[in-house]
Amino acid sequence: MRRKSFGTMQCPVARSLERVGEWWSMLIIRDALAGMTRFDEFQSSLGIAPNMLSRRLNALVTAGLLTRRRYQERPARHEYVLTDRGRDFRPVLLALQTWGNRHFAPEGASVVLVDAGTGLPADPVLVDRVTGKLITEATHRNAAGPAAGRRVRQRLAPSATAKSKPRRRARADAAGPRR
Amino acid sequence: MRRKSFGTMQCPVARSLERVGEWWSMLIIRDALAGMTRFDEFQSSLGIAPNMLSRRLNALVTAGLLTRRRYQERPARHEYVLTDRGRDFRPVLLALQTWGNRHFAPEGASVVLVDAGTGLPADPVLVDRVTGKLITEATHRNAAGPAAGRRVRQRLAPSATAKSKPRRRARADAAGPRR
Numbered sequence: 121m122r123r124k125s126f127g128t129m130q131c132p133v134a135r136s137l138e139r140v141g142e143w144w145s146m147l148i149i150r151d152a153l154a155g156m157t158r159f160d161e162f163q164s165s166l167g168i169a170p171n172m173l174s175r176r177l178n179a180l181v182t183a184g185l186l187t188r189r190r191y192q193e194r195p196a197r198h199e200y201v202l203t204d205r206g207r208d209f210r211p212v213l214l215a216l217q218t219w220g221n222r223h224f225a226p227e228g229a230s231v232v233l234v235d236a237g238t239g240l241p242a243d244p245v246l247v248d249r250v251t252g253k254l255i256t257e258a259t260h261r262n263a264a265g266p267a268a269g270r271r272v273r274q275r276l277a278p279s280a281t282a283k284s285k286p287r288r289r290a291r292a293d294a295a296g297p298r299r
Numbered sequence: 300m301r302r303k304s305f306g307t308m309q310c311p312v313a314r315s316l317e318r319v320g321e322w323w324s325m326l327i328i329r330d331a332l333a334g335m336t337r338f339d340e341f342q343s344s345l346g347i348a349p350n351m352l353s354r355r356l357n358a359l360v361t362a363g364l365l366t367r368r369r370y371q372e373r374p375a376r377h378e379y380v381l382t383d384r385g386r387d388f389r390p391v392l393l394a395l396q397t398w399g400n401r402h403f404a405p406e407g408a409s410v411v412l413v414d415a416g417t418g419l420p421a422d423p424v425l426v427d428r429v430t431g432k433l434i435t436e437a438t439h440r441n442a443a444g445p446a447a448g449r450r451v452r453q454r455l456a457p458s459a460t461a462k463s464k465p466r467r468r469a470r471a472d473a474a475g476p477r478r
Contacts, residue, residue, distance in 0.1 A: 123322050124346070130409040132399030133329050133392055139403070143302050143320060150312050154441070154454060165454065168303070184402070205402050210436065211425045212398055213312055215391040220311030221444075223363070223384050224318070229444035230309040230451045235430060236440045243428040244439075246390045248421040251414060255423055257389065261415050262333070262396075265408035272409045275333060275344065 130272050139183035140209065144168055144176050146216070149185060149202075149209050157199035185209065218244050309451050318362035319388065323347055323355045325395070328364060328381075328388050336378035364388065397423050 126134035126141070140146055144166065151165050163173055177200055180186045185206035188198050214233060221229045233242045246255040253259055264273045305313035305320070319325055323345065330344050342352055356379055359365045364385035370378050393412060400408045412421045425434040432438055443452045 135403040136399035220315035224314040228446035265411040267407035
C-alpha cells in the first residue's frame with residue numbers, strides 16, 4: 121500500500137514522521153541505540169519479516185539515520201550504524217518511553233531511564249535550555265517560524281481556533297450531517 | 300493490511316507506538332493540541348480520506364487519548380476532545396518537532412516553540428527532573444525496571460551487546476550469507 125507522503129508538508133512533526141513514522145522504524149532505532157548493528161540482531165529482537173526489515177533499514181539509510189557499512193568481505197556482510205542524526209533521535213524515544221511507562225504499564229515499568237552515575241531512576245521532562253523553564257502548555261506555545269507558509273501561519277495564528285470555530289460550524293451545518 | 304501488534308511487547312516505546320504509531324495518528328494529536336476538535340477540521344487540515352480519519356479517531360478514542368462528545372442533537376454531531384493522556388503526549392511531539400527542525404528544514408524552521416511570556420524561541424531539551432541534569436547518552440542509560448521480563452532484561456543487561464556479538468556472529472556464519 122502506497123500511503124500519502126508527509127514529506128511535502130511544512131510542519132516539522134510531519135517531516136520527521138515521513139522519515140521514522142512507518143511501523144517498525146522507531147523500534148529499529150531503539151534497538152540501534154541499544155547497540156545493535158546487524159540484520160540478524162534486529163530480526164531476532166523484533167520478530168519482523170526479513171523483507172520488511174530490509175525495506176525499513178534501507179529507508180532509514182536513505183533518511184540519513186543509519187549508514188550501511190561492510191564489515192566482512194567474503195561473503196559480503198553489512199552492518200547498520202547510527203549517524204549523528206540517528207543518535208539525535210534518542211530524546212524522542214525517551215519521551216515516548218516516559219509516556220508509555222506513565223499510561224500503559226499497569227503492572228509497573230519494564231524499562232526505566234536511570235542516572236548512569238548513581239543508578240537512580242530519572243524523571244525526563246522537557247525544559248527550555250535558554251531559560252531553564254519547564255515546558256508546559258501554559259508556558260510555551262508554537263508560533264510560525266521564519267520559513268512558514270500560508271497554511272502553517274493560519275494554523276498557528278494566536279486566535280485561529282477561536283476565530284474559525286463559528287465559520288466551521290456554519291459550513292458543517294450547510295453540508296448536512298457527516299460525523 | 301493487518302500488521303503485527305506491538306501491544307504484547309513489554310517495552311514502553313513499543314506499547315506507546317501500538318497506540319499512536321499508525322500513519323496519521325500523531326498528526327491528529329498534533330492538530331488536537333492546536334485546538335481542533337471536529338471531524339471536518341481534521342480532514343481539511345490533513346487532507347486525509349474520511350474513512351481513514353474515522354478509523355484513526357476511533358483508535359485514539361479506544362486508546363484513551365481522545366473522548367468522543369456529542370455537541371449537537373439533531374442531527375447528531377460529535378467532537379473529539381483530548382484526554383489528560385492525550386495532552387500528556389505533547390512532549391513527544393515537541394521532541395519530534397525539535398528533531399525535524401534540526402534535520403529536515405534546510406530552508407529554516409516553519410514552526411518554532413516560543414516562550415509564551417516573552418515570545419522568544421525556546422530550545423527544548425530533556426532534563427532529569429530529579430537532579431536537573433541534561434539527559435545525554437553519557438549521563439543516562441536504560442535499565443530493567445521492576446516489571447521487566449527475561450527478554451527486556453537480556454536486551455538491557457549492561458554488557459549485552461559486547462557479550463552477545465561473538466555468539467551472534469558465529470550463528471550468522473553458520474547460516475550462510477543473508478545480508
